[in-house]
Amino acid sequence: xxxxxxxxxxxxxxxxxxxxxxxxxxxxxxxxxxxxxxxxxxxxxxxxxxxxxxxxxxxxxxxxxxxxxxxxxxxxxxxxxxxxxxxxxxxxxxxxxxxxxxxxxxxxxxxxxxxxxxxxxxxxxxxxxxxxxxxxxxxxxxxxxxxxxxxxxxxxxxxxxxxxxxxxxxxxxx
Numbered sequence: 001x002x003x004x005x006x007x008x009x010x011x012x013x014x015x016x017x018x019x020x021x022x023x024x025x026x027x028x029x030x031x032x033x034x035x036x037x038x039x040x041x042x043x044x045x046x047x048x049x050x051x052x053x054x055x056x057x058x059x060x061x062x063x064x065x066x067x068x069x070x071x072x073x074x075x076x077x078x079x080x081x082x083x084x085x086x087x088x089x090x091x092x093x094x095x096x097x098x099x100x101x102x103x104x105x106x107x108x109x110x111x112x113x114x115x116x117x118x119x120x121x122x123x124x125x126x127x128x129x130x131x132x133x134x135x136x137x138x139x140x141x142x143x144x145x146x147x148x149x150x151x152x153x154x155x156x157x158x159x160x161x162x163x164x165x166x167x168x169x170x171x172x173x174x
């Protein structure tokens with residue numbers, strides 16, 4: 001990656017902007033819910049089931065987050081593309097840890113109905129911001145990146161499978 005590209009995309013990628021906007025939205029949701037809907041609570045799943053599901057999601061999110069950080073730091077030190085480990089199951093496991101596991105887990109634990117919108121907004125923000133990061137990865141790693149992209153989902157964990165995605169390179173040009 002050139003110095004220009006490295007400067008344009010810090011070690012943190014889209015993380016700071018995405019995190020701040022997600023946090024502001026989450027705070028607004030909880031303030032609105034507490035102020036205007038104090039009695040609004042999830043009726044399903046039952047509280048003990050929701051608590052158990054929430055704890056499992058948070059635990060999975062923590063494992064994914066730290067596994068991804070460890071693998072990413074190694075790839076950065078080697079100036080290589082991380083495509084194995086948790087990166088073999090999803091291209092953006094750090095974002096996935098929050099969107100798919102940590103935030104939904106906390107929402108289940110606190111039983112916030114309006115909080116269910118937070119992961120949706122986080123995913124929308126992720127999709128808006130991630131193109132720039134992916135363009136830089138494609139420019140740096142070329143066909144290795146495209147092959148990895150074809151076999152892994154962005155945030156939904158799934159076993160690696162070769163997929164045909166017509167016009168995928170054109171998507172990043174926009």
